[in-house]
Amino acid sequence: MRKLFLGLLLTIFVGCTSNPDVEPKKVGKIAAIDSLIQKEIKEDHIPGAVIQIRKGDSILHRAAYGYAQKYDYGMQKVDNPEPMTTEYLFDVASLTKVMGTTFGIMKLLDEDALSLDDPIRNYLPEFEKGEKSQITIRHLLTHSSGLAQWVPTYYHAEDKEERYRYIANLPLKWEVGEGRHYSDLGFMLLGDIIENISGQKLDYFLEDNLYQPLNLRNTMFNPMGKGYKKIAATSHGNPFEKQMVYDDEFGYNVDVDPKSWDSWREYTLWGEVNDGNAWYANGGVAGHAGLFSTVDDLQVLVDLLMNKGYKEREQFISESIVDTFLTKDQYGNGLGWAMGKSFIAAEGSPDGTFGHTGFTGTNILIVPQDSLSIIFLTNRQNVGRQEGGSYFDLGPLRQAVFNHVWKNEN
Known part of the structure; x- marks a missing residue:
């Protein structure tokens, strides 16, 4: 003692x-x-x-x-900063890929609404021509579709429909299946596929089919307008992405005129997703980023995987599907994970x-x-x-x- x-x-x-x-x-x-x-x-x-x-x-x-x-904003220290507690929501960024989109694909697979080796052209008709017609859902989950890793879609799109058409017309950067090249664009398309199959917006689909049934009250997109006060602040605008666009020596070599778009946020982000593609071109809801959550809600989702799709005695996802997604692929990774x-x-x-x-x-x-x-x-x-x-x-x-x-x- x-x-x-x-x-x-x-x-x-x-x-x-x-x-x-x-x-x-x-x-x-x-x-x-x-x-x-x-x-x-x-x-x-x-x-x-x-x-x-x-x-x-x-x-x-x-x-x-x-x-x-x-x-x-301006790196001014906050007077009387609020101490962090375990109740705070975080912008989980690319954890959206696994705690949102990947789970969504797992649910649809469990309902026989799709197959992992379905060509994405079955759900996204603009991908039915050329080499892109070979891209499957598995390719998107394993980051092996050949799509570019990142581009500032907001330079070409004001909403998700324009963003989708831009990606559909964007040339592949690698051959389909050539290797693993981590791609935000691929997970944006997985979000589009979920929406096209379900007939629901991505955030509503995840809320109705995953978060609400699991009693997760603090996992959502765009929490700012939903009355939440305990949200951890992130960046001061998007200075990192701005440098990605403006500075070729930063390592991204983006093919845009940097000055052709100038709607950068000039304030500290709080309750708004940090990721520019998710915010500027997708209204805060996207398959690659945008989710906010707490440690307790994330633990429920983690435990769902650890327990082979079960929460207590209820099975939310088939054990075989959980095993499939957590089995190493040819690139040494799981599906999404x-x-x-x-x-x-x-x-x-x-x-x-x-x-x-x-x-x-x-x-x-x-x-x-x-x-x-x-x-x-x-x-x-x-x-x-x-x-x-x-x-x-x-x-x-x-x-x-x-x-x-x-x-x-x-």
């Missing part, structure tokens, strides 16, 4: 809100994880964070750190480990062999960019957190 008391004092000392039921043997590990995260906050690399570590039915650690917003250990910052993890990251500073890591999951959410963009234009690299911190968890659980 004395050890537990001393451990709780240590947790309080490092300045976070954490799980009060931590077993004594876990105290050292948790103190180390807290110290790692607090160090990055102190060095102004991230303003705040939420973490949850779960093994089986037990939460090993649950904590919130720092602030939901530290800086306002990434399994490359360097990409997901899980070096040293066993085979079958999978996860995904989000550009805003979010990530999920799941180790099925050990019934272990780590959900780590930050709002790194709010402290601004590093020298050179990039945001703080969370990869080493994510790997260090995993190392502490894995070493102490095995």
